[in-house]
Each structure stands twice: as C-alpha cells, then as structure tokens.
Amino acid sequence: MEISPKDRFVTVYGRKPVLEALDDPALSVDKVVLADTARGPAAREILDAARSRGVAVQRATAQRVKVLAGNGKQDQGVLADVVAPRMKPLALALEEGGLRSVLVLDGITTPANVGMILRTATAAGIDGIVVPRRGVASIDPLVVKASAGVAFRAPVLRCGTAAEASALLRASGFPLYALDSHAPDTLYSADFPSRAAFVLGSETSGITDDVRPHITSWLSIPMAAGVESLNVASAAAVLCFELVRRAQSQRT
Structure with a gap:
C-alpha cells in the first residue's frame, strides 16, 4: 500500500514551531518549505537552523506555502514536515x-x-x-x-x-x-x-x-x-x- 505524505508527516508552520522542530534532536525533519518572499533575519535563522541539521529547504510561492500548511493566516511563510514514525x-x-x-x-x-x-x-x-x-x-x-x-x-x-x-x-x-x-x-x-x-x-x-x-x-x-x-x-x-x-x- 502506497502511503501518502500526509500519512507520514506532521506539518508544523510558523517561524517559532519550525525552529523548535529543527532545534529538537529527537525529531527527524524531512524538509522545510520557505516562501520565496521570505527575507531578512527571520528567514536567515530558519535557513541556518536547517543547514545545521542537514535538512533540505525548498522555496515556494507564499500561496503554495499557505496551501501546504492549510492555514492562510498563521503560516508566516514557512512550514516543516516532521517525520511521525508511528503514523x-x-x-x-x-x-x-x-x-x-x-x-x-x-x-x-x-x-x-x-x-x-x-x-x-x-x-x-x-x-x-x-x-x-x-x-x-x-x-x-x-x-x-x-x-x-x-x-x-x-x-x-x-x-x-x-x-x-x-x-x-x-x-x-x-x-x-x-x-x-x-x-x-x-x-x-x-x-x-x-x-x-x-x-x-x-x-x-x-x-x-x-x-x-x-x-x-x-x-x-x-x-x-x-x-x-x-x-x-x-x-x-x-x-x-x-x-x-x-x-x-x-x-x-
């Protein structure tokens, strides 16, 4: 049976939840998706945290991030797919x-x-x-x-x-x-x-x-x-x- 990504990951969105996931060594983060409009210190902090964990960062349109996050008001232009091993x-x-x-x-x-x-x-x-x-x-x-x-x-x-x-x-x-x-x-x-x-x-x-x-x-x-x-x-x-x-x- 082929497993959908939605049945393998917990998707967290927003700068703080994504950084917390990247900073937690007990969690395995599959990827980070960052809006192509995201710039400045906040975006740099996420990029640095992902790089230090060896996590791939994909750029996407802000609208695409909103669709993937399922929350158009609180995603802050970033999300992370965290591996849920028992899901x-x-x-x-x-x-x-x-x-x-x-x-x-x-x-x-x-x-x-x-x-x-x-x-x-x-x-x-x-x-x-x-x-x-x-x-x-x-x-x-x-x-x-x-x-x-x-x-x-x-x-x-x-x-x-x-x-x-x-x-x-x-x-x-x-x-x-x-x-x-x-x-x-x-x-x-x-x-x-x-x-x-x-x-x-x-x-x-x-x-x-x-x-x-x-x-x-x-x-x-x-x-x-x-x-x-x-x-x-x-x-x-x-x-x-x-x-x-x-x-x-x-x-x-």
Whole structure:
C-alpha cells in the first residue's frame, strides 16, 4: 500500500514551531518549505537552523506555502514536515494486524482537546488513535502544543472520515463502543473484549449521524452531584486508564 505524505508527516508552520522542530534532536525533519518572499533575519535563522541539521529547504510561492500548511493566516511563510514514525493509514494498520485497543475521534474540532487526547492515549499505551483528515482538528502546531510534543510520536492512524474508519474497523471484526451520558451500561460494569474500538464524539453534538449506525454498544461514565458530563479529553483519560486497569488486572 502506497502511503501518502500526509500519512507520514506532521506539518508544523510558523517561524517559532519550525525552529523548535529543527532545534529538537529527537525529531527527524524531512524538509522545510520557505516562501520565496521570505527575507531578512527571520528567514536567515530558519535557513541556518536547517543547514545545521542537514535538512533540505525548498522555496515556494507564499500561496503554495499557505496551501501546504492549510492555514492562510498563521503560516508566516514557512512550514516543516516532521517525520511521525508511528503514523500510518488505518487500512494499513488493520492489514498488518496487532491492533487491540483503538480510539476513533469523531467531530472533535478543538485543537486543545485533540492534543490532550493524543497525549493521554499514548501514555496509556493505546495501540491506535484514528484522527480522520476531515471532521476533526488537523494535527497542527496548536495540537502539538496541547499534546506537549507527544503528537509527533503518537500512534496516529489516518483515514478520510470517522464513518470510514468505523466501517473499516467493523469489517475487521472490531466492536465499536461509544460514550454517552445516558447509556445504561457503564464503562466500569460493561464486559468488552480486549480487541475493541472506542469512539469519542464532540461535546456539542456527540457521535455524528454517519458513525452512529456502526456503534455496537453505548457506555456511560457514572456521574455524581448532578454533573451531566465531562470534557471529551477528560472522558478520554477515564476511558484510556480504565483500559490500562483492566489489562493489568488480567495479567495478575
């Protein structure tokens, strides 16, 4: 299966994020793209940093940089493609096998939430986090910052949409669980296999209509004192470490 560059790199844009990536020896930067209009000390600093790391710098029109960055207001005429060693297409990961626990992000458009979920799920040892190319905040400098840099090495799985991911997972034998505050079965009492996928929807609209038909079971997190629900990143943390707890109890 041929892997698109979008499924291999995290693209960061803006002078400071690009310089931070170039200055981090733990990161492998594939290339820097600099607008042909970029001149002066700021451009020289980026060129010098790239040269010291042996990273190729491509010149492009300012409009081309905006298109590649996907952000016309904050790219500052420069971007860098940072190698994400654990990022791959969902279809390829399913073909290779070995996935046990998978999160699917559905309609989560706040970068801070996506970044925090990536950090938490990676810390919990989740095998894959599906971040669709459409309908979810893209992995940009805001997501990277919220993840405290973990986004670069998170086990991100790519596909077009959450509905596409849900269909692929179901076809591969994964049951799909979704969190809902009104579900009678709770995360703590429900029985589910170690090989399962969990869908996280947005706080405002929950699971999207295209994904709902693929859900096999709904789970709630018990709430006290009249609290209706948790922030999606907080709910993800509860879910991920409940999976950790179950896995550890099975080993003892």
